[in-house]
Amino acid sequence: MSEAPFPYDGPEELRQPIVAALSRVVDPEVALNVVDVGLVYGVTVAQGKLHARVTMTSAACPVTDVILEEIEAELDRDMPPELLIQVELVWEPPWSTDRLSESAKRFMGW
Template sequence: MTAALDTEQIRAALRKVVDPEVGANIVDLGLVYRIEVDSSKLLIEMTMTSPACPMGEMIVDDAYTELERILPADCQPEIRLVWEPPWAPSMMSEKCRLGLGWNEADSA
């Protein structure tokens, strides 16, 4: 993987992936927990708003599609779904919370 590709570029690509049930991207929703870039490997740990999320498989597929657009051909990304810590509305960016009409009291 080229040194020029960093976690911010990866986050930018993942911001194009929208959770259709919420209408916000997975980065601002706080679903992306970890991005690890190492030579020709990329590991992403992420979660869903709920383990029963019916859109989970589609969201992961969309994430792979967006990553393929920016990653070198020799880089194989791995996306792991994790459930710890459980997602909570407080993990959303402030902009996302405001855009969805949530306030801090709703997020606690």
């Protein structure tokens, strides 16, 4: 079993395709993918639905809609066509720099 960089509950065969799809979505404000920025809080796949919980670095993020649309598009591209994709924007717990991956911290010079 390969670990996802966020909580994942669903079929094992979908884990890596989901991580790959989400890793293609870039937050244009920081030029890093949403997985490395720590914007993905969790993904559940059950009963014909993929539910992704994501956040933004700030409630004032000017590209929220763009990021959410890209997340849905990338997941839809790689998932079985019968799977309903639901992307939920959440604000709890608040995002913090602690959520950055090690590679994101290195990229930012931390």
